[in-house]
Amino acid sequence: MIKKMLADDLRLKWNRVQQAMKATGADGCLLSIDVNLYYMAGRIFSGYFYLPADGDPFFFVKRPNGLSDEQVVYIRKPEQITDAFAERGIKKPEKLLLEADELTYNEYMRLLAIFNPKETANATTLMRTLRSIKTPWEIEQFRISAKQHDKTYAEIPSCYRPDMTDLEFQYEIEKRMRQNGSIGLFRSFGTNMDIFMGSVLAGDNAATPSPFDFALGGEGVISLPLGANGTALKNGMAIMVDMAGNYTAYITDMTRVFSVGKLPEQACKAHRVSICIQQEIERMAKPGTACSELYNLSLRMAEREGLSACFMGTEQQAKFVGHGVGIQINELPVLAPRSKERLAPNMVFALEPKFVIPGVGAVGIENSFRVTESGLEKLTLAEENIIQLC
């Protein structure tokens, strides 16, 4: 039932979850959110993935979709899961992991009534923690995404025409993303984290706060208060392109800055500081490094250059300088002052020290990195200097 190339990868993931379950005394983990299904089953289906602390998982499937295996049980509603347990002599879990930060309240309460466990724990927290350490297959997916991401970014200068708006520029980039294999859909974690394919921020729109918890904001349009807002691209303006690298299910994150004409020295300097911050982090980061230290180091370097007031925004400053990436754009770890996490081999994260320069726009870069046994490996490799469009 599972594509052979994926089978080993899935088994590796199941083993990790089972180890974590045993360590905390959980007997069962029930998952039904798209990203967790994709992670654990290699596909999104309508239904539930149940993993006991020992043994093989069950796929409880609500819609016919070709799944067939002794571990696959077709159901119409979740109440039939425990019936299937009873028929097969499977013990109901006493300590059950449920996706408490992803299921709706009513979905969660329904599952609670069905399983009636003695104890519950948060599958969202566990899965997000485990998902932060990528498997070899996942790393391979990132490499495919990164390559296509680089290819699209190399085509960005060809998207520009004089007198266009930020939105028109973005439409051209979107088209090239799709032609290079982007799945389009951009997955993020959390309520009200809407984004469409990424963000293009031109000029002072980069300073406009957004309600969403992305690094920078932008006014957006209509009912999407993020990103491009119809700003006419003008001479002396920085255009920050932060469009998704969703060319596989695994998203690379990369930001580059383009300019109409030349930018003032203050903006160019801030851009160089962003590259210096990245270089410094590439030098010092390795397994064991505190994620908070990556933020603190970035902020200190920004302060030393007199740029702290425009670091990660002006009106609203994001309190992080990077974040894990994966099936969702905002996975663990978070590179934030209060982060308790430490880098570990095969974490994949985006580092995005950015500055907003009033009257110019946003500058800085973002790249996706894999944590190796001894340091960092940069996955996204497009040209990092400010690229002048005309």
Place this chain on the structure above:
Amino acid sequence: MIKKMLADDLRLKWNRVQQAMKATGADGCLLSIDVNLYYMAGRIFSGYFYLPADGDPFFFVKRPNGLSDEQVVYIRKPEQITDAFAERGIKKPEKLLLEADELTYNEYMRLLAIFNPKETANATTLMRTLRSIKTPWEIEQFRISAKQHDKTYAEIPSCYRPDMTDLEFQYEIEKRMRQNGSIGLFRSFGTNMDIFMGSVLAGDNAATPSPFDFALGGEGVISLPLGANGTALKNGMAIMVDMAGNYTAYITDMTRVFSVGKLPEQACKAHRVSICIQQEIERMAKPGTACSELYNLSLRMAEREGLSACFMGTEQQAKFVGHGVGIQINELPVLAPRSKERLAPNMVFALEPKFVIPGVGAVGIENSFRVTESGLEKLTLAEENIIQLC
């Protein structure tokens, strides 16, 4: 704080919610999900919209965004909402409406601990019911969307080139959607209802079941199991285009069929039956009509033509023939056999009697309708016959 053109519309909505609250003895309604915020506040912000059963609402805002009004209270966390109530001598609600089908379990439990109400009720159910009856301003938004939707669909033949795939065809349509003002982001209600801008189904891919609860499926690509899958467009193939009408926050829904060369008579006939079903529903539907009857009538007509086995799919048949549209693509009412709803003036719904013809693809049409005082008004007006691309 609110754009003047919207102020009357918002007050109308607040009054409706307050009337419903009084009718059920609720004293307060707390909303924080994007679509409910847009509906009640005219904008998505980071925070909470609180409406008491009597009096003006409060905006509890977590991020600076220019909102300023005596009803706006800046907070860092939801725990400060009840502090703000205490400071202002506002009574805590005894019966509180919370978005039980939208908030995550943990978000809901946190709010419950903060407010500690004697009783709760489901704000999701209430808001979805009220949102099904559109206001004059909302109808105007639909008209704008419909006009741009028509414009994009008229451009679809220019998207076709010989030897392209369904995905390549879709990319061209997406580009025109964006150029005509689509916001891109496609909002739907429910867990795991992922969709990117709409669906293009070519040939037998139309029969592939999807885990998601849309009218038809399609294999999709990678981690998006819906819609186009890279099918090469070939002679004799039907291509069903069901791309979003999200040109304002209010989404019109429209489907048209294009063909490569001529389609076999069986497919042409099924398409005509779809148009006949629509005509029959246009003749009989009016305020008071049971939504279930619209489904039953459609199914009866399909049966009479010997098409019930391919009505709304083959391998997997959707058990509805239409649905309300609004800020989300799947609002109330649902035109399904067990629907208890009846049409009412200013409901806006999509009617989509579709057939999947093996070896050909999907045929049929979909349009968005407003319920008037005496019948239906069709909002989406693109050519309804099968359009031959070459």
